[in-house]
Amino acid sequence: MKTRSTKVTLGxxxxxxxxxxxxxxxxxxxxxxSLKTPLDAFAVPPKLFFEPTLDAxxxxxxxxxxxxxxxxxxxxxVGSVVLSLLIAIPAAYGLRNMRGPLRYNSMLAxxxxxxxxxxxxxxxxxxxxxxxxxxxxHIGLIIVHLIFNVPLIIWMLAPIWxxxxxxxxxxxxxxxxxxxxxxxxxDLPLVKGGILASSILAFIFSWNEFLFALILTRRTVVTLPVxxxxxxxxxxxxxxxxxxxxxxxxVPAMVFGFLVRRYMIAGLSSGAIxx
Amino acid sequence: MAEIVLxxxxxxxxxxxxxxxxLNLTIRDKEFLxxxxxxxxxxxxxxxxxxxxxxxSSGTLTIGGRVANDLEPKDRDLAxxxxxxxxxxxxxxxxxxxxxxxxxxxxKGEIDRAVREAARILELGPYLDRRPAQLSGGQxxxxxxxxxxxxxxxxxxxxxxxxxxxxxxxxxxxxxxxDLQMRLGVTTVYVTxxxxxxxxxGHRVAVMKDGFLQQxxxxxxxxxxxxxxxVAAFIGTPAMNFLDAEFVDDQLVVAGKPVTVxxxxxxxxxxxxxxxxxxxxxxxxxxxxxxxIGAEVSGVxxxxxxxxxxxxxxxxxxxxxxxxxxxxxxxxxxxxxxxxHLGRGIHVFDEAGRRIEDGT
Numbered sequence: 001m002k003t004r005s006t007k008v009t010l011g012x013x014x015x016x017x018x019x020x021x022x023x024x025x026x027x028x029x030x031x032x033x034s035l036k037t038p039l040d041a042f043a044v045p046p047k048l049f050f051e052p053t054l055d056a057x058x059x060x061x062x063x064x065x066x067x068x069x070x071x072x073x074x075x076x077x078v079g080s081v082v083l084s085l086l087i088a089i090p091a092a093y094g095l096r097n098m099r100g101p102l103r104y105n106s107m108l109a110x111x112x113x114x115x116x117x118x119x120x121x122x123x124x125x126x127x128x129x130x131x132x133x134x135x136x137x138h139i140g141l142i143i144v145h146l147i148f149n150v151p152l153i154i155w156m157l158a159p160i161w162x163x164x165x166x167x168x169x170x171x172x173x174x175x176x177x178x179x180x181x182x183x184x185x186x187d188l189p190l191v192k193g194g195i196l197a198s199s200i201l202a203f204i205f206s207w208n209e210f211l212f213a214l215i216l217t218r219r220t221v222v223t224l225p226v227x228x229x230x231x232x233x234x235x236x237x238x239x240x241x242x243x244x245x246x247x248x249x250x251v252p253a254m255v256f257g258f259l260v261r262r263y264m265i266a267g268l269s270s271g272a273i274x275x
Numbered sequence: 276m277a278e279i280v281l282x283x284x285x286x287x288x289x290x291x292x293x294x295x296x297x298l299n300l301t302i303r304d305k306e307f308l309x310x311x312x313x314x315x316x317x318x319x320x321x322x323x324x325x326x327x328x329x330x331x332s333s334g335t336l337t338i339g340g341r342v343a344n345d346l347e348p349k350d351r352d353l354a355x356x357x358x359x360x361x362x363x364x365x366x367x368x369x370x371x372x373x374x375x376x377x378x379x380x381x382x383k384g385e386i387d388r389a390v391r392e393a394a395r396i397l398e399l400g401p402y403l404d405r406r407p408a409q410l411s412g413g414q415x416x417x418x419x420x421x422x423x424x425x426x427x428x429x430x431x432x433x434x435x436x437x438x439x440x441x442x443x444x445x446x447x448x449x450x451x452x453x454d455l456q457m458r459l460g461v462t463t464v465y466v467t468x469x470x471x472x473x474x475x476x477g478h479r480v481a482v483m484k485d486g487f488l489q490q491x492x493x494x495x496x497x498x499x500x501x502x503x504x505x506v507a508a509f510i511g512t513p514a515m516n517f518l519d520a521e522f523v524d525d526q527l528v529v530a531g532k533p534v535t536v537x538x539x540x541x542x543x544x545x546x547x548x549x550x551x552x553x554x555x556x557x558x559x560x561x562x563x564x565x566x567x568i569g570a571e572v573s574g575v576x577x578x579x580x581x582x583x584x585x586x587x588x589x590x591x592x593x594x595x596x597x598x599x600x601x602x603x604x605x606x607x608x609x610x611x612x613x614x615x616h617l618g619r620g621i622h623v624f625d626e627a628g629r630r631i632e633d634g635t
Contacts, residue, residue, distance in 0.1 A: 170328050171361035175375040175422070176349035185374075189365040 027250065034243035041239050056240030066245065069227035075138050076213075076223060077206040080145035081199050087146065088153035089195070093183055095154070096161045107158065114151035118211050121147060129216060136218040144212045149202035156198035160191050196260055204253045224249050277339040277352070277429035277462045278304045279325060284334035286320050286486075294320040296486045298334070302464055307456050308491075309465045309477030312509070316483040318466045322432050325464060326355050339429060353430035354423035358438055360415045362407040362422075369394075369403040372421040379426075393421040396455070413444045420452075424459065431456070431463045437472065449476060470510050474498070482506050504628035507555045513583055513598045516561065519590060520554040520623065522547055527623065529554055530568050530590045534617050540633035544623065547631065553624040558583065558600040560620030563607065567616035570597065572607050579603055586615060 004012075033041055035052040043050075060066050091110075095103055125144055126135075134140035164187060172182050188195070210225040217226065228245045231238045279302040286295040295317040302308045310318040323329040325336065327348035336343045343351050354375070362371050370377075372393050373386045381389070394400045397417040407415055416436060423431055436452075437445045453476050456463050467473055473480045474494040481491040482505075490502045501507035507515045518529050522544045526533045534554070536544070544552075563584070570588035573596070584599040584607060597615055607613060623631045 165359060165361065167357045167359045167361035168363065171355070171357055171422075172363075172374070172378075173328070174326060174348045174353070174355045175426075176378040181378060186363055 030243045030246055030250075033239060034247050036240065038240055056244035059238075060241050060244045060248070063241075065222070065230070066227055069222050069224050070248075072138065072221050073207055073224040076141050076145065076221075077203050079138065079142040080149055080206045081202050083142060084146055084149040084153050084202055085195065085199060088150050088157065088198075089188075091150070092154050092157035092161050092191075093187065095158050096164075107155070110151045110154050114148060114155075118148075122211065122215055125212070126215060135216055136220050138221055140216055141213060141221060141223070144216065145206045145209060148205055148209075152202055152205070153195075153198040156201070157191055157194050160194040161187065164190050193262075200256050200260055203256065207249070207253060278302065278337075279339075279430065279462065279464070280335075280337045281321070281325075282335045282337075284321075284324065284336060285332050286317070286324060286329060287332045294486055295324070298488055300481060300488060300491060302462060304462055305460045307453070307463045307465065307476060307478045309467060309473040309480045310483060311467055311470055311473035311480055312483035312489075314468055315485075317486040318468075318483050319434060321483075322355075322434055322464060322466045325351075325430075326353065326432050327351055351430070352428050353432055354426050354428045355432040356416075356419045356423050356434065356436045358435040360407075360419040360436075360439075362415055362418055364407055367404050367406055368399060368410070368418050368421075371407065371418055372399075372425050375422060375426045389425050390421075393425045396424065397421050412440050413448065416440060416448065420455070424455075429462060431461050433463065433465045435467055436465075438467070438469070452476065471512065474510065480510075482509060484509075500630070501555075501622065502630050504553055504555065504624045507622055507624070507630075511557060513558050513600070515555045515557050515622070516597050518554045518556070518595070518597075518617075520552040521549070522552060523549070527552075527554070529617060530588060532568060532617075534621065536621060536623070537633050540621075540623065540631065543631050543633070547625055550626050552626070552631075553628070554617075555622040555624060556617060557620055558598045560618075561597060561599040562616045562618070563599065563601060563605070563613050564616035565614060567614040568597075570613055570615050572609055572611040572613055574609055575605075575607060577603065586613060588615070 032048075034056050035054070036047075036050055037053055037055065040047055040050045095106060098106065121144070129135045129140055134143070168186055168190075169182050172186050177185065208225060209223075213223040213226050214229070217223070222230070224245070228242055228249070231241045231245065281298050281300045284295060284298040284300075285293070287293045298321065300321075310321060312318050320329060324331050325338070325343075327343070327346060331344050338351055338353070363374065366374065369390050373390045376386045376389055390403070391400075394403055397420055399414065399417055399421060402410060402414060402418075407418065410418065416439070419436065433452075437448055440448060449472060465472075465476060474497070477494060479491055479493055480497055482489040482497065484505050490497060490506050492500075497506065497510050501510065504517065508517070520527055520529045520534070522528070525541065525545070527536050527541075527544060528534070568588050570586035572584060573587045574585040576583040576585075580603045582601050582603050582605050584601050584605065586597050586599065588595055588597065599615065601607070621633070623633070625631055
């Protein structure tokens with residue numbers, strides 16, 4: 001490999017730093033906003049130094065509707081991840097043993113499901129759910145999220161699975177393992193990094209998902225992103241509460257991502273590396 | 276008692292490609308049989324059919340007197356060592372070796388005892404808590420062996436188990452494996468493309484080519500009486516020399532000179548009068564002398580006790596090369612003009628490459 005010239009390296013770093021600011025700036029703004037009093041929030045020019053207050057947080061966490069939204073989001077995200085794994089793991093295991101056009105077309109079909117804009121699914125699901133009485137239920141939203149999470153997990157796991165040498169499953173067959181034992185004792189421990197990484201991406205998707213949560217729920221199963229919108233109330237927009245609640249949505253995703261970043265990188269680039 | 280009998284066994288892949296054709300082979304109880312041949316000859320396919328990893332398209336496979344065509348691999352009472360070793364990366368050495376027993380629901384204390392015993396035999400004691408990634412190639416290979424011997428099966432299948440080791444380690448491991456097989460007395464089928472491994476390890480060696488069994492015999496027989504030119508060329512280093520020959524006026528003639536053959540050979544050769552024959556002779560059976568085929572030395576490789584001498588001669592206008600194994604003390608140099616004497620260890624093959632018996 002040719003060593004990069006200092007100029008190029010400098011350019012790349014500069015770009016990286018600037019881009020980093022572009023991404024972090026709104027979050028930083030939001031974080032500051034959540035600590036300001038309503039008066040400071042609208043000061044012109046914006047104040048960088050002010051007396052921080054946790055009033056907005058107390059307000060948000062004192063709001064029983066918001067607490068219910070946390071519970072709802074958590075139930076739906078975890079439920080969707082668990083159910084997605086139950087479907088996607090056997091699917092990826094099956095795809096491992098496929099070859100040629102069958103595998104290619106199956107993978108493509110799965111990807112296409114994920115590629116279709118959510119709006120397309122919205123109306124049919126709304127009508128269907130109305131008849132099935134699934135509107136405004138946890139399971140209803142969990143099922144909709146499967147459309148997005150199952151393909152995501154399959155697509156992340158399939159290449160990792162394909163990189164496990166076939167000899168291993170053959171050796172375990174001779175050693176006396178049943179297909180289920182091969183899956184549980186040999187394959188799953190080897191793809192656990194990928195499972196963890198894809199679960200977290202799926203969790204974050206469900207946690208942040210807004211469109212379906214807005215349309216397919218009413219009052220009972222309001223999730224966090226929808227709850228935030230509800231702070232845009234008749235009596236005026238509560239910027240403090242919105243920013244505090246937003247911070248609360250961002251933080252778990254960031255913490256998760258940070259804890260498992262090693263697996264995330266391995267999972268996301270799994271097609272490129274050989275296990 | 277675990278004799279393996281393959282009768283009329285064939286393997287045709289779904290795409291129509293034929294990997295093994297009409298194979299008849301009996302692997303005797305406690306025998307170390309080596310399957311050898313160039314890549315793509317079907318040797319690994321045979322091993323995988325015995326293991327149960329490939330379906331058998333036609334014919335019958337019996338293991339220990341039981342028809343095994345449709346048995347699951349685990350019900351065939353055999354263990355297999357893979358070329359890649361196929362160790363489970365997430366398990367320690369002890370867990371790897373004990374895995375087959377764990378699957379068989381053997382109790383923990385018993386597994387522990389068996390693993391320790393296998394580790395003692397293979398000198399893996401200090402490494403039991405390590406993972407495969409922390410082991411050297413030779414140690415991994417021994418772990419793979421350990422996983423096989425811990426099960427006390429009556430058949431071992433070994434698929435090029437030494438090909439990932441460096442030369443020195445390979446020599447050492449080779450003799451260790453032969454020793455181990457003798458001690459354990461387990462019927463062993465060993466696949467390799469390396470004819471040196473085949474000749475040094477096998478009680479008998481089966482030579483394969485393009486899915487057909489060419490010859491199965493003890494190494495000495497294979498070397499001294501190859502049934503055809505392919506086997507003759509495949510076994511032995513440096514390889515056997517082949518010269519164009521014909522039988523005219525009741526004499527075998529090579530490069531314009533008559534070659535002495537036995538009376539029996541002469542009688543058999545008469546039926547081939549006028550056809551183009553091939554004469555094969557091993558490098559150690561050629562000698563430099565005062566008379567014979569005139570040639571020029573094109574290279575000398577000195578190996579210590581002996582030397583490999585390459586010479587060029589011309590036969591009816593075409594340049595040909597011969598390889599001789601000479602005494603290490605030989606004084607010939609590149610560029611010398613010499614004469615090569617043909618006399619001992621002559622093999623004659625007919626137009627189709629089949630051996631013409633010489634009665635010796």
